[in-house]
Amino acid sequence: MAENGEPDLKGLVEFVSRSLVEHPDDVDVQVVNGEKTTVYELRVADGDLGKLIGKNGRTVRAIRTLLSAAAAKTDQRPVLEVLE
DSSP states (O other), X not given: OOTTSSOOHHXXXXXXXXXXXXXXXXXXXXXXXXSSEEEEEEEOXXXXXXXXXXXXXXXXXXXXXXXXXXXXXXXXXXXXXXXX
16 A cells, blocks of 8 residues: 555556566556546566467456456556557
8 A cells, every 4th residue: 555545556567567577677667647547557578578468468458457456446547558
């Protein structure tokens, strides 16, 4: 939890992503706050992109589901973008 009582969604994305990839030090999450939406921009090493996305996008879809569930009690809608 962050100091303001909100869940630490950036930390959640970083933790899950680092657990999945071979180069955890190359995981970078940037947060872009909007009025009603918070965008989490995720970058990983080139060789880890496939592992993060998973077969037919299942892994990244699961991360997005976790992110949405963690943000359910906030007034923000989280969006996870995986950048190359």
